[in-house]
Amino acid sequence: MRIFSSKPIMMYAMGILLIVISTGIVFSQFMSNYIILLLVLLTEYIILMMILHYVFDKYVKPIRKATDTLDELVRGNFRARMYHPATGSMASLLMKINALARSLSDLSINEKMQAEQLSTVIENIQSGLVLIDEKGYIHLVNQNFISIFGKTERDYLGYLYYDVLDNEKIHKTIQLTFLYEENVKDSIMVENGVKQYFEVVGAPIFDDRNMLKGAVLVLYDITELKKLEAMRKDFVANVSHELKTPITSIRGFSETLLDDDLHDKETARHFLGIINEESKRLQTLIEDLLALSKLEKEDSRLVFTSINMSQLLEEVIPMMNQQATQSGIKLKVEAERDLTFVADMNGVKQVLINLLANAINYSHKEDEVSLTVGKQNDFIHITITDTGIGIPNEALSRIFERFYRVDKARSRNTGGTGLGLAIVKHIVELHKGKIHVESELEIGTTFHIYFPIQ
Ligand SMILES: Nc1ncnc2c1ncn2[C@@H]1O[C@H](COP(=O)(O)OP(=O)(O)O)[C@@H](O)[C@H]1O
Ligand SMILES: [Mg+2]
Incomplete structure (x- = not known):
C-alpha cells in the first residue's frame, strides 16, 4: 500500500x-x-x-x-x-x-456492558471473592474480600496467594481445588475484633479446551448461621434439662409408690401430691414451648380485632387478683376509660398475665403491684410496677432470653418456666410495639409496654 x-x-x-x-x-x-x-x-x-x-x-x-x-x-x-x-x-x-x-x-459496547455488569456483580455480592491463575497469582479480589482480611487491593493483585493470605485453611482449599480440579469446601474463622465464620468454596476454572486456568475462591459469611446453630443447640439442651427434672421426680416417686404396699396412706398422698405438681409443671412448660413455637412461625397469624381495654381488663384482673391475694399482695389497677385499639386479644391477655404474674411472684408479702393503662400519642401505654425484689443491672438485658432466670430456685418455686418474658417480647414485637424495663434491687421493677393503636 x-x-x-x-x-x-x-x-x-x-x-x-x-x-x-x-x-x-x-x-x-x-x-x-x-x-x-x-x-x-x-x-x-x-x-x-x-x-x-x-x-x-x-x-x-x-x-x-x-x-x-x-x-x-x-x-x-x-x-x-x-x-x-x-x-x-x-x-x-x-x-x-x-x-x-x-x-x-x-x-x-456489548462487551463493555457485560464487563461492567460483571464487575458490579462481583463488587456487590455479599461474599468475598478472589480469582487466582494456574500459577497461583491473584488476579482479582472484591471489596468484600478486602473488608474481611483488611489491607488494600494493591496488596493482593499480582502476588502469589500464599505470600499474601496467611490462613492455612484457605491455602489448603486452593491446593485441593487445583489438585482435584473440582469444588472444595471448608470453613474458617477470622478474628478482627469480633469472631466471624466463613464457608470457603474453591472452584476450578477451565478454558474451552478443558485445561485448568485457575480457581475462584468464594467466602460466604456464615456467622449468623453459626449463632443460630449455637442458639438452637442451647435451646435443645435447655429444654431437655427443664423436662428432665420433673420427669425424674415423677418417675422416682411413682416407682417408690409401686414398690411400696401403700400401707402408709399419708406418705402415699404426699408423693402423689408431688407427682401432681411436677406433671403440672411439665404441662406449663410444654404449653409455653408450644406458645413460643407458634409465635415464631413465619406465618403465625395473630387475629387483629378492635379491643376494648376495660373489657379485656375485666377478663384478666379477677384471675390475677386471686393470685395476688394468695401471695398477700395488693393489686391496684388504673385505666383510662373507653380505650380501644387494634390487637390480638389473646396475645395482649397473655402479655398482661405474664407480666402481672412476674410482678406478684417476684414481690414480698404486703408489697404492691400496680397496673396503669393510658394513651400516649399513637400508642396504648401499659405500665406494670411492683415494689418487689428487683432485677440486678447486669441481668436486665438478659431476662427476655428463653430460660434465663435471675434466681432459678425462686422461679421454680412459683411455677416459672423461664419462658414468660420471651413470650411477652415476641407478642409485643409481632404487634410492632415496644417493651422497656427499669428496675432497682429491693426497690422494685417497672415494665412499660406500648401497643400501636392502629
Ligand atoms: N417483676 C420482676 N421482678 C423481679 N424479677 C423479675 C421480674 N420479672 C421477671 N423477673 C426475672 O426475669 C426472669 C425471667 O422471667 P420470665 O421469663 O417470666 O420467667 P419465669 O418463668 O422465671 O418467671 C425471672 O426468672 C426473674 O428472675
Ligand atoms: Mg414469669
Whole structure:
C-alpha cells in the first residue's frame, strides 16, 4: 500500500510531465511547427491529467480512506467511518467497511456492558471473592474480600496467594481445588475484633479446551448461621434439662409408690401430691414451648380485632387478683376509660398475665403491684410496677432470653418456666410495639409496654 504514499498525485503529475517531455523530444524530430507541437503536447498533458484525476478520485482516494478507517479500527476506535461517493464494487467495499465498523462498535459496547455488569456483580455480592491463575497469582479480589482480611487491593493483585493470605485453611482449599480440579469446601474463622465464620468454596476454572486456568475462591459469611446453630443447640439442651427434672421426680416417686404396699396412706398422698405438681409443671412448660413455637412461625397469624381495654381488663384482673391475694399482695389497677385499639386479644391477655404474674411472684408479702393503662400519642401505654425484689443491672438485658432466670430456685418455686418474658417480647414485637424495663434491687421493677393503636 506504500505506493499511495504521502504525495502520490505529485509523483503521478511528475511522471506525466516526463511522458509529455519525452513525447515532445520524439515529436520534435519530425515536426517543424513548434506551435502545433506545443498544442499537441498541451492536449496530451490535459488528457493525461484528466485520466489521472479520474483514476485517483475513483480508486486511489477511496482506498486511502478505507486504509485510514481500517487503521483506526485496528487501533480500537470503533466509531471510525468513511464517506466517499463511489459506485460499483468500490461502493460495496466502502459500505462493507462501514458495516464492519458498526458491528465492531456494537460488539465492543456489548462487551463493555457485560464487563461492567460483571464487575458490579462481583463488587456487590455479599461474599468475598478472589480469582487466582494456574500459577497461583491473584488476579482479582472484591471489596468484600478486602473488608474481611483488611489491607488494600494493591496488596493482593499480582502476588502469589500464599505470600499474601496467611490462613492455612484457605491455602489448603486452593491446593485441593487445583489438585482435584473440582469444588472444595471448608470453613474458617477470622478474628478482627469480633469472631466471624466463613464457608470457603474453591472452584476450578477451565478454558474451552478443558485445561485448568485457575480457581475462584468464594467466602460466604456464615456467622449468623453459626449463632443460630449455637442458639438452637442451647435451646435443645435447655429444654431437655427443664423436662428432665420433673420427669425424674415423677418417675422416682411413682416407682417408690409401686414398690411400696401403700400401707402408709399419708406418705402415699404426699408423693402423689408431688407427682401432681411436677406433671403440672411439665404441662406449663410444654404449653409455653408450644406458645413460643407458634409465635415464631413465619406465618403465625395473630387475629387483629378492635379491643376494648376495660373489657379485656375485666377478663384478666379477677384471675390475677386471686393470685395476688394468695401471695398477700395488693393489686391496684388504673385505666383510662373507653380505650380501644387494634390487637390480638389473646396475645395482649397473655402479655398482661405474664407480666402481672412476674410482678406478684417476684414481690414480698404486703408489697404492691400496680397496673396503669393510658394513651400516649399513637400508642396504648401499659405500665406494670411492683415494689418487689428487683432485677440486678447486669441481668436486665438478659431476662427476655428463653430460660434465663435471675434466681432459678425462686422461679421454680412459683411455677416459672423461664419462658414468660420471651413470650411477652415476641407478642409485643409481632404487634410492632415496644417493651422497656427499669428496675432497682429491693426497690422494685417497672415494665412499660406500648401497643400501636392502629
Ligand atoms: N417483676 C420482676 N421482678 C423481679 N424479677 C423479675 C421480674 N420479672 C421477671 N423477673 C426475672 O426475669 C426472669 C425471667 O422471667 P420470665 O421469663 O417470666 O420467667 P419465669 O418463668 O422465671 O418467671 C425471672 O426468672 C426473674 O428472675
Ligand atoms: Mg414469669
